[in-house]
Amino acid sequence: MLSRLLQPEIRSLLDARDFSTLKEVLSEWSPTDVAELISEFAESEQALIFRILPRDLAADIFEYIDFDLQVSLLKGLGKEEVAAILNEMSPDDRTALLEDLPGSAARQMITLLSAEERKIAVTLLGYPEESVGRLMTPDYIAVKPEWSINEVLNHIRQYGKDSETLNIIYVVDEKGKLVDDVRIRDIILASPGTKVSDLMDENFVALHVTDDQEKAVGVFKKYDRVALPVIDKMGLLIGIVTVDDVFDVAEAEATEDIHKIGGVEALDEPYSTIPILNMVKKRAVWLTILFIGEVLTAIAMGYFENEINKAIVLSVFIPLIISSGGNSGSQAATLVIRAMAIGEITLKDWWLIMRREILSGFSLGCILGTIGFLQVTILANFIGTIGEHWVLVGLTVGFSLIGIVLWGTFSGSMLPFILKRLGADPATSSAPLVATMVDVTGLVIYFTMAIIILSGTLL
């Protein structure tokens, strides 16, 4: 808001080349607002604005701008300026930048780091992708159990400036093993002579460095923390993860699930900036798989060509029939996928869910079956496209819908369980995939029903 409001003023300062006033003004803004402002200017000016900022502020701002703009700034700035920014950045935000850069560019950036920062960067990038290690920062405050509150406060005053958070202080033993966490509130509320050990309850929650980031989201949500310590397999404290990064992970995961449910491979890049060729590739994969799956419908239709030939009226209801199966399957799959993603249901609930979904599917089938029969009645009596055996056709459509909606609901709800059991992502059972699977069986159910009900009259 601020940035858009004041953009004309900033522009006139920039045009007048009044860099000292510009520097003074921007230094008072929050890094987020400056980041937003910069993104509104032309590329050449972005580097210009960046260059006049104090270096620590520049690094802060750099953490808040989008990856694409980060890359263009890295290109526009001088080597020395880039080095200054990279060395000043929080290690976790730097990891996020480096892991998205092409390998050669990332290596080049790493050579610009100081020995100390390079060691940190390389260690963090050494953890597996999507692991907690990649979200971690080693900037935290650790104290010893035998310290007094006074010592703790002095330690914080000395080393707290670089810490990512001061909300929680970690307690480690002489070997560096995490033994507890203490909230800053308890330290402030304690009298200066109290020992850290008096505040300890030896009850703490920690993430393991190789844990999946998805697990971290669950732990943060469950314990309502703003930061969590990260330990290695020996129990040594090696870093912390803060809630803002976990928030971003949770959002990215929801996006991935939504894309999969919609039948797109996870884009892994923002929709608004992904190159169109990459996006077409990602979308073409699933569309082609689904298309080839749908060939089964052409084969099934070929198999029933004889029935269609005798009773063309049957073909009229094919789109209606198969889409109802697809829609009910999409509903069931979506509900189950999301409930699994947020931990509401697990694999062991399959039996409970199956019973519930069969009951739901049957009820929904009866509702649509009844409406279907009524529609045939209306079409027959007011539009007259169905012919003399409209009651039988109506019954065929109605009973088929019960079967198809029941089957769609059943398979839509069970497919995520099967995929999860096989170790795949349940969200892969996208709405379009379920719909495609149900299409073929829907046709078989419909024509079988037609042969049973119409044989002797239309067939």
Place this chain on the structure above:
Amino acid sequence: MLSRLLQPEIRSLLDARDFSTLKEVLSEWSPTDVAELISEFAESEQALIFRILPRDLAADIFEYIDFDLQVSLLKGLGKEEVAAILNEMSPDDRTALLEDLPGSAARQMITLLSAEERKIAVTLLGYPEESVGRLMTPDYIAVKPEWSINEVLNHIRQYGKDSETLNIIYVVDEKGKLVDDVRIRDIILASPGTKVSDLMDENFVALHVTDDQEKAVGVFKKYDRVALPVIDKMGLLIGIVTVDDVFDVAEAEATEDIHKIGGVEALDEPYSTIPILNMVKKRAVWLTILFIGEVLTAIAMGYFENEINKAIVLSVFIPLIISSGGNSGSQAATLVIRAMAIGEITLKDWWLIMRREILSGFSLGCILGTIGFLQVTILANFIGTIGEHWVLVGLTVGFSLIGIVLWGTFSGSMLPFILKRLGADPATSSAPLVATMVDVTGLVIYFTMAIIILSGTLL
């Protein structure tokens, strides 16, 4: 984990009626773990365990258990115990409980509150649903600009115990107007004689009490804060919102969007516990709307019955054709809906997105069209179901697919924009809705193409 591990021990203490040891053990656990433990026991035992806990811990634990269990505990506990818990709960968690209770039960609970707490509860419930006011807690620390750090620390020691967070301290003027926020880190790092005004940069971000909760999610994400102040329309500080509650809102919103994309009305209750009748109702609404929409396909098919009669082979490809339109439409709608939800694109981007999607749709159409033509070739030459004019049929299928996939992609990407422009939720343009809309037009495109290409031969 802890709770599951130690469940047998807790059970034996419970069976032995050794309440004092039980109380001692559970008092050392974190509230989250006790909450998890309690949910594993039978209903009668849950109330029993709850009753022996110290009251402040009981209130803490109560905030971490699910709504259903909260309700059953409220029924199982005595009036006095319920009153104690409700009075001890954080105001924001209490609002979440009260707003989900039936009106009469909520009113009854409110009468159990002390005069002071009742005033808070009624004020918070007075804000609109889904507004920031409903997430807010009035437990924060506010200081004056002229105070010294020493005074601030004394104030925190005196009043900090009940504050929801101590990570950020708010600065208000003599009228109670919010003038700045100061991070606790700056207060700890400052020397005791410093004045609050020396730490102020008068640069703060605040939420308005009537803001939509969705907006709060965006602000938290943008500024990476753990708590944000809430002001009324006069600018007076009236509460704070913490990141854990905003995290829950973000998750609930993603769930709602996913449900809508899957073609289900937002359940508003967990999938695992929603009564089956409520769920069937929520699902039946959309299924019925979609089904009635699909009647248009039956009418369209009736219109082309003559063509089908002449060339039964055309009917064979109907499911294939219309599902391809539906799938490509689902993809496009899903991508646009999510990009809108996370603020990547806004209404003004429609023109950019339209051009991109037309290009994507055309590319995807060409890919599927080519595969479609190849499939007809294979079916004709190896299975022999197509007949002598298979090249023309293949061209009909291929060109129809280009048109249908292009049209599906175009309408799927534009529908969310139209809905948003009309003030509706873009996520309503669910995958099934787009598929249904595209089905009718898909049939028209297909048969029109057939008439053009096959007239004189098959038609």
